[in-house]
Amino acid sequence: SRLLEGRTAVVTGGASGIGLAVAEEFVANGADVVITDLGRAELDAAVAAIGPKCSGIAADVSKLADMEAAYAEVIARHGRLDAVVANAGIGAHAPLHRITEEEFDRTFAVNVKGVLFTVQPALPLLRPGGSIVVIGSTASIRPPAGMSLYGASKAAVRNCVRGWIQDIKGSGVRINVLSPGAVDTESLRSALAMAQGADAVPAAVRTMGEGNPTGRIADPREMGTAAVFLCSDAAGFITGVELFVDGGMAQV
Ligand code: NAD
Numbered sequence: 001s002r003l004l005e006g007r008t009a010v011v012t013g014g015a016s017g018i019g020l021a022v023a024e025e026f027v028a029n030g031a032d033v034v035i036t037d038l039g040r041a042e043l044d045a046a047v048a049a050i051g052p053k054c055s056g057i058a059a060d061v062s063k064l065a066d067m068e069a070a071y072a073e074v075i076a077r078h079g080r081l082d083a084v085v086a087n088a089g090i091g092a093h094a095p096l097h098r099i100t101e102e103e104f105d106r107t108f109a110v111n112v113k114g115v116l117f118t119v120q121p122a123l124p125l126l127r128p129g130g131s132i133v134v135i136g137s138t139a140s141i142r143p144p145a146g147m148s149l150y151g152a153s154k155a156a157v158r159n160c161v162r163g164w165i166q167d168i169k170g171s172g173v174r175i176n177v178l179s180p181g182a183v184d185t186e187s188l189r190s191a192l193a194m195a196q197g198a199d200a201v202p203a204a205v206r207t208m209g210e211g212n213p214t215g216r217i218a219d220p221r222e223m224g225t226a227a228v229f230l231c232s233d234a235a236g237f238i239t240g241v242e243l244f245v246d247g248g249m250a251q252v
Helices: 017-028 040-050 064-078 101-122 148-167 186-196 198-210 220-231
Strands: 008-012 032-037 054-058 081-086 126-135 174-180 242-245
Touching: 008 017, 008 064, 008 101, 017 032, 017 040, 017 081, 017 220, 032 040, 032 064, 040 054, 054 064, 064 081, 064 101, 081 101, 081 220, 101 126, 101 148, 126 148, 126 220, 148 174, 174 220, 186 198, 220 242
Parallel strands: 008 032, 008 081, 032 054, 081 126, 126 174, 174 242
Antiparallel strands: none
């Protein structure tokens, strides 16, 4: 059955990777989806791939005015807002001795301030029964080497969410963190290609999978189906949790 029939959802950073897969699963479950991202061309390509229940709006999550304008446009298009997936995020490899102030500011501007500016202007618009999903990472508890800044940003939003469930008490809106481990996206594959060369990518993906209790890394669609669940009435009493959708990686 279609869990999100008649609902309207916003997915930030929806032009690629996990966000695109989330948008596809939402549409498959009956939702109208508006994806936001930085580039018009990338948005247009994603909307064409997802189909007529999806449209795009160019907006930078680190700019509050962009997000306010995006939500106003969502209401103009659909007249309602039921779900928000704060997915846009960045993660650069920067070991301690090479962390720069610029890298610090950029990581927190997108991954923390960007989540705040995705959530804050949505709150007055979300209907009771509405749901917010913030895409975290297993790096929030286990940052891999060289990913301390990224892990810190994901831990920061996880703790924001713990506080926010109390701040939004009585709104009927739930908010949770969905934390992937390694997900087989183009961005993961291109990062591996840059580090180890293009020919080494399939073996590197296999090796990452072997380190996981399930023996593989995730398909992006598996983030989509988990986000559908968290935004559906089936998850009606789940709020404030960090749900690891990581094949058990964070538990071993
Ligand atoms: P991705 O780079 O494919 O997608 C992220 C999208 O966000 C891109 O389309 C990008 O243009 C957009 N974006 C970046 N900065 C933005 C901004 N300021 N405003 C609006 N959009 C912006 O990456 P992905 O792997 O799909 O990652 C999506 C989320 O999942 C991120 O929050 C990431 O930290 C998280 N995550 C990914 C993995 C993984 O293995 N791929 C694992 C754990 C967590």
